[in-house]
Amino acid sequence: MNNGGVNTTTGNETKADAPSGRAKADDFARAVSRVAVAQVCEGVGFESVRDSALDSLSDIAIRYLHDIGKAASFYANISGRTQCNVFDIIRALEDLGNFQGFSGASGVSHCLASSGTVMEILDYAQSAEEVPFNQSIPRFPVARDRRLIPSFTQMGETPPGKHVPAWLPALPDPHTYKQTPVWNERKSDLRADKIEQARQRRNAERSLLNLQQRLAQFGSAGASTSNIVQDHQPKELKADEGNPYLTTPLPPGEKEVSSVNLPVILSNGPTRENSLSVLETFAPAIEAMKDRFCEDGDGDNKILPPDKRPAIHFKFKTGKKVFGQSSDLKLHTKYLSRPVALIGREEERDDKKRRAEYILRQAMENPQELTQM
């Protein structure tokens, strides 16, 4: 039987000063009986009651109640019944009677309803004044609805082995007792990230291809010069389809690197913004590609003086995708087929190296398409 939370609180209150303050299952009932006995004593005539006396008297009352139940159930069982009736109780009361003999005790066939016990109780009920219990008590012990473990059939699982019937509670999930791998549920984001990475790489490679083409076209005409530097040439740059490297060279002492950003911001062109963002984004990639170009050294690349860095002009030509499309598709499929290769910077460098070589080869083979771009 479970008395629930109600029991423990009252148990703690009554046993607050006791050395062994552990709440027992019976504490609530004992507290209630104490109150009832105290009320009876008050009805009898006592003005106050000592604690020890109250405890003893309530204990006696509980034992009496328990004994009545035992005797009544005994009489019922002896008569071949499981449920007690009024005669069982009367007999039990006669056995536990606290009076000196009662009328009709020696007779067997007398009616129990007219026995002395019953008479005395009736007299008491009629004479004593009615003093109901002063508090409302919930029904106890409180029966809680226990959430049972679902069976195998309820879970929809088959029990492991034939020796386990399906109506038994299901076994716990393996993650409760074993360390199972944890999956990060962000597959869609990962895929989108991969696609975005591939797109950005394609753009970087396209721009690098442009660089390589111009280097090949204009040779040593001035790879270090840049048309972006000049402030008076924004119109030319905007409509630039021709020779960005044929503009006037920088006056000596000026640095190109720092001034690259200024005209981009001032002009506020859409293309310029794109190139700025791409420039910022691919600064490390561009550095890596520059290193690789220097290493490959097919003769088209110039070893630049250390204080001058080549200004890279990016162009996004969305219309013409003759060359770019095939490479894009090839790269795209290559990346999708090898998702593991994306992890790790060394692998990325190897891929970029391979792609750069491929682009160079393509550039050599198709000079006509280069002129179009």
Place this chain on the structure above:
Amino acid sequence: MNNHHSQGQQSSESKHDDDAALTDFLASLMEYTPTVPDELVEHYLGKSGFQCPDVRLTRLVAVATQKFVADIASDALQHCKARQASIVKDKRDKQQKDKRLILTMDDLSKALREMIDDKLPFIFPFSVWCQCEAPGVLRRQSFGWVGYCH
């Protein structure tokens, strides 16, 4: 057994009256609300194996228990009053102090001892009683301890 049969035939005629008396008794009992609450009674009766869905029976047991406790308390009260009366005779100074009637362990133990002494055969452990008297009950014999203490 022959005696029993003859007695049975005689009592069957008065059974109707007895049933009526019984129902009257239970009805009159239900008018009285005992101080001992029903939930407490049901709890302890359930613990001891008593099984009955009828509310009137639990009320009967509650009234019986209340009567039991009231009897002991009244005996203790008599002891307490007797002691106070004896004290008042000796010392008049303590009269005002002892006006309050307090149930103490002394009075309670005296009352209980008196009860045990008077009704020893009835308070005897029930398990022993079962072992001794159960065969007699099965054979419908009379209670064997009436007049034991004399």
